[in-house]
């Protein structure tokens with residue numbers, strides 16, 4: 451992920467426990483000027499979660515809020531050009547009843563999709579994470595429609611840390627969206643409008659290496675890839 455030259459990343463982190471914040475810092479994409487480049491707002495409804503977040507990142511503008519009550523103008527006020535989204539995964543998890551958009555725990559995500567469309571300045575980038583199972587949900591299809599209608603291109607991936615040499619088997623769905631005219635380094639992997647989860651770690655590593663200098667030493671575990 452590279453911002454336009456000279457334009458710093460200003461991230462709003464929704465459903466924020468802090469994992470994305472750490473990942474962002476470790477990705478090497480954040481510069482050292484937190485006022486202009488960094489996580490400028492984080493939002494979560496849970497008291498314990500927000501306390502943990504504040505403990506780890508005391509200078510972040512942390513909001514204990516229900517996303518269902520947020521407005522488009524509030525989102526605009528963050529002046530964020532990146533949104534990190536990690537909505538509740540219970541409606542999609544393979545071990546659950548997979549009620550998808552019939553599960554009230556998707557309400558806040560649908561609200562977010564709604565107010566995203568009302569924003570004056572939607573973010574240039576959206577990064578979303580969820581469990582395997584999300585890629586074949588109605589919620590995912592609606593999110594794709596919303597992104598497309600707002601002029602985003604997006605790519606989807608199913609990835610596990612074990613594919614990157616990390617001893618943790620945790621297959622997850624990731625969606626990256628960039629607002630036109632921004633483009634992807636590997637456009638051929640765009641899957642707009644239809645599920646196209648990509649599981650080839652070599653492709654991901656190539657894309658990451660072309661975007662993030664600090665990930666140059668990652669290696670791929672082909673055996674694990676083949677077993678997915």
Ligand SMILES: C[S@@+](CC[C@H](N)C(=O)[O-])C[C@H]1O[C@@H](n2cnc3c(N)ncnc32)[C@H](O)[C@@H]1O
Nearest residue numbers: 465466467468469470494495496516517536558
């Ligand atoms: C799976 S966790 C996200 C973890 C995130 N990937 C990370 O590492 O930081 C989902 C979070 O969504 C929050 N959440 C659920 N419904 C919400 C709502 N309506 N408004 C705000 N936060 C909500 C929960 O409190 C929980 O902390």
